[in-house]
Amino acid sequence: MSSISDPPLPDRAEDVPPSDPSGPGLDRWRYAGVFLLLFLFGTETFLVSPLLPTIAESIRTSEAAAASSVTAYVLVYAVAAPFLGLLSDRFGRRRTLVAGTLLFVLSNAAAALSTGLTLLVLSRAVAGLAAAAAGPAIWAHIAETAPEAVRGRALGLGMALFSGGQVIGVPLGGFLAGLAGWRSAFWALTAGTAAAVPLLLRQVRDGAAGTARADAPRVGAVRAVLAGWADPALRRALLVNTVFHTANLGAYTFLGAVLVRRFDLSVEALGLVGVLVGAGSVAGSLLGGRLGDRARTAGRADLPLLPLWGVLLAVGIAVAAEGPGLVLALAGVTVWFLASGGFVTDQQTLAGTITPELRATSSAWLTSTMYAGTGLGAWAVGAFGDVTDGALLVGGGLALLAALGGLTVSLGLRRATAGTATPPEA
Numbered sequence: 001m002s003s004i005s006d007p008p009l010p011d012r013a014e015d016v017p018p019s020d021p022s023g024p025g026l027d028r029w030r031y032a033g034v035f036l037l038l039f040l041f042g043t044e045t046f047l048v049s050p051l052l053p054t055i056a057e058s059i060r061t062s063e064a065a066a067a068s069s070v071t072a073y074v075l076v077y078a079v080a081a082p083f084l085g086l087l088s089d090r091f092g093r094r095r096t097l098v099a100g101t102l103l104f105v106l107s108n109a110a111a112a113l114s115t116g117l118t119l120l121v122l123s124r125a126v127a128g129l130a131a132a133a134a135g136p137a138i139w140a141h142i143a144e145t146a147p148e149a150v151r152g153r154a155l156g157l158g159m160a161l162f163s164g165g166q167v168i169g170v171p172l173g174g175f176l177a178g179l180a181g182w183r184s185a186f187w188a189l190t191a192g193t194a195a196a197v198p199l200l201l202r203q204v205r206d207g208a209a210g211t212a213r214a215d216a217p218r219v220g221a222v223r224a225v226l227a228g229w230a231d232p233a234l235r236r237a238l239l240v241n242t243v244f245h246t247a248n249l250g251a252y253t254f255l256g257a258v259l260v261r262r263f264d265l266s267v268e269a270l271g272l273v274g275v276l277v278g279a280g281s282v283a284g285s286l287l288g289g290r291l292g293d294r295a296r297t298a299g300r301a302d303l304p305l306l307p308l309w310g311v312l313l314a315v316g317i318a319v320a321a322e323g324p325g326l327v328l329a330l331a332g333v334t335v336w337f338l339a340s341g342g343f344v345t346d347q348q349t350l351a352g353t354i355t356p357e358l359r360a361t362s363s364a365w366l367t368s369t370m371y372a373g374t375g376l377g378a379w380a381v382g383a384f385g386d387v388t389d390g391a392l393l394v395g396g397g398l399a400l401l402a403a404l405g406g407l408t409v410s411l412g413l414r415r416a417t418a419g420t421a422t423p424p425e426a
Helices: 030-058 068-091 093-112 117-145 148-180 182-203 221-230 232-252 257-262 267-297 306-322 326-354 358-382 388-421
Strands: none
Touching: 030 068, 030 093, 030 117, 030 148, 068 093, 068 117, 068 221, 093 117, 093 182, 117 148, 117 221, 117 232, 117 326, 117 358, 148 182, 148 267, 148 326, 221 232, 221 358, 232 306, 232 326, 232 358, 232 388, 257 267, 257 306, 257 326, 257 388, 267 326, 306 326, 306 388, 326 358, 326 388, 358 388
């Protein structure tokens, strides 16, 4: 097992020796720095929502105006991530990761110092830019350095820690905000991110090559960013990703409203529902990674579980929206996000293997299409007079469509694998 004191490890696709399927297990400490960052990114993504009323009152603005800080984070991430992923693919994980992490430190410090809406929104936009630089580089780094036999488990653990930011980090941030004001939550993120920098400097090493692939043709940035869409398997996966998250996160936007209408839940009770959401995501990420590794060990490289996650998503949304009784509805929420965690882990595994020279760019496109699906789904569900009906029809219907799309992706990968394995005719 490797450790942080081992010799420099390669970080590019061509510098990474082929993984031995029967090789070493997952050394979690080897990824301590990037795992800590993923936890903090997960906390950052969900932190503002519960603090919104307090922040709005503190900077003397409306809650709707303060919510624009969330929009700034999401939009900047969605637009910038593919371009910053390309920087990681061309110039190295270490540089992009460290730059993004330092920018994340500064952005959270700026948020903590904000006394008005303008600085708050700008700081959140910079935080989105920082996460867009570091996030894709993290997923690419894990995918190309984890042993093949545990690659899914490594990606699943990273996704579980990202979700853990919602389960643990957000309540902890709320607790700090209650003790010392909302700014203390952002100071805690600043300190935690700064603590990750020494770990990153020791654990993430650039390979000897200075470019993504020595034999790859150099093309313009826009063409390189769009190159992933030219790969049939990745293109299908990105389209399925958009449909899945239109159902998943589009319906989730109105989950609180659905449960309040059905069961008249309090704000405190909705906070506990958020814990269930995070716990389901953690369980799905870990389960998806482990099952994916088992499938690859058995010779299945076609992500056979992708259709299952779509079916489980449809079942979870339907039970949450229409299941009799609160307990069953909450069970539906758990299944819903178990499916979400498993699906995202499978997708990150695909992005990390299908185009080795564009690992970070492909991972970035997953996030961008996820955010695009979220916005489209929220609009579609909100167009219904009754959001419960909207969540059921849009969420459940598109989840089943994503299951069919997942089957298409899986069959395409199976055909490609079979074609590669077929010996040429004499």
